[in-house]
Amino acid sequence: MSDDRIDPLNLTAQLNHTAAGNPPSTLPESAISNAYPGLEFDIRTIWRRLLVGIELHEADNYVVDAQPEHQGLIGRRLISVGDHDVIGPVVGPTRPGAGSAPLTSAGNPDGVMMLEWSNSLADVLADHVGRTVPCLFTADAAPNPVGKPAQLPDPRFQVVELEVRPLFARSAATGERLAVIAEDVAGPGELTSGLCSPWQNDYRECACYYWAASRPDYVNVEDTGAGTTTGNHWFAKDREPREYVLDNRDDSRLVSYDDLFRDWQGELRFIVGGDDAPEHLEADPEGR
């Protein structure tokens, strides 16, 4: 062990240790517990390199990159790993009141959809970690979803043996598995690179009462004395008249995506105790 190294050994030490490259928000005490795609980290990221030699899209069964020996797999689709399918049929009613039927379209003629990796690959990890497992791919590049063939072999599909990579790092001190995600699964910064961006986008995207604390909905609320209240939507550009404008991204009385992209820091206001903070109401005497 190098002289400046610190290695968490027991479970509490591991749980509360900030692994190299991870932000403070990955610790339990600072987590906001929203991890899909999340505010602390994007859990989907950890599955991208589970199979040694290829890199999958975090939200699609699509091979986006590969090591030289598997270059031919780029652009193809992964259908199953061992006994576990990573796609499932999409079914539902096609008109109100109708029964469920396969939902197909020109872009998805087989009517299938990728299953979220945490659901489809968790058992693969548990059963096959450190070993190779037969992986079924489309034989050719497949920009659109492809269903699983009824029988194998099928010339439109190819089986490639790939190794299942361990998800967790091992202690340099003991060799024991740590409660830390291995660096070759997700390098420094990768867990957070795809996070949502509340100020520019997601305050607008996730509407009414989704952001309980950091994005209030109804502010400057006053009792009318008649059992009702008046107040503003936080996103209202003008606070007069004092009325709640129903959330609608096309309503020009509310801050729009463009407004946020251009000047979120100018548009959004601090709310203190449910009301606009004073600096947003009075002219700044120093003109800042």
Added chain:
Amino acid sequence: MTARDLFEASAPVHPDVHLLDTDAGPRVLLADGSRLFGVGRALYDRIDAARRDPDPEVLDAVLADLGLDAPRRIDDLAPDPPPVRALSLAVAQKCNLGCTYCYAQQGDFGGPAKNMPERTAFTAVDALFRDAAPGERVNLAFLGGEPLINRPVVRAATDHAVTVSRRTGIPVTFSITTNGTLLTPEDGEFFEAHGFAVTVSLDGVGARHDLLRPHRDGRGSYQRVMDRVAPLLAMQRRMQVSARVTVTPLNLDLPRTLEEFTAAGFHGVGFSPMLSSPTGHGEMALPDLEVMLEQMTACGEEFVRRVLAGRRYPFTNLVTALREIHRGTHRPYPCGAGAGYLGVSADGELSACHRFVGDADGAMGDLATDPDDAKRARWLTDRHVHRQEPCSGCWARYLCGGGCHHEVIRRGRPACAYIRGWLHHCLSVYSRLLAARPDYFAA
């Protein structure tokens, strides 16, 4: 490391951090969260200098620099009294042995000898289940005195608890602590059927035991106990039969005791120093505790040898310590007494634990009126380790919890050096085993 070396190496320097030089390398224990780290030598030296610096902010700055300055996990506030999920019934406040050091003063706790009526035991069982929610479990323990003097109530209360458990869906586990002299094969079958944890008090092998645990007429009890325990040892599958050794200056031969009881087939063998007896008989002083620590580490070395060879060795003290260290257990109390665990006297009075039967210091109301939550809240406030001295300056306070309430209230804390030395040894063993046999901790 000798016991003297362990005393020295484990002496408190700083309440937040303890350093260990183990065979597996330098180690840092942070008291907060009981977090254990492996470090390089330079970092070890840096933390060592910081913990000795008179300016308390120096260590804080080093910990912050290392990203270890998390919010403290244990504050000064006592928790609200939790629901009671474990009761021990003093079904017989009398005993057929005459152990001089007994906290229960030969079973009757200094009062008239008595048995718990069946109705009181049933009321206690009903109270135990009353507020339990689905998914929770409860534990019912039988103690005394010698509980098997009142065998019919042990059996009836167990059967009643099983009935209530089936009706409510709340699982129940059972335990009994006995001197073993009255055990019968039928008891064994009953305990096996209900998966009891059976603890037999045995204070050594042969004459050692007889010296400390004689019958009231002075006859020894060892052979009788071993004869009566033998069928239980042979039949234990669901039940677990363990030996509990109370260590006094007269029975300090621990490795032989452990070896003998392991060979006899006990599921676990645990040692506990006698720190407070009503008469002062058998209490351990520091020189005795030094010998005991020497003996405990010898038992620990044998444990390591066996585990490295892939074998089981039921040295309960170390098995438990390793499990708690691995989890990073950190707590402001030594046990659940007065919190989720209460004792019930033969008369139905509630107390902080089985040792406080008939004792105003640990009185917690009675079965007729439910636990006295005001008294429990006061207890939890008063007994919080942050309010104990010299605990607030000790790195081991969240592993130790401040020591047995009963012993502390009666005698104080004469064994801190022993406890710290033992924990230091356990932390060293943990570091070695984690490196050599990480699979030991995987389960």
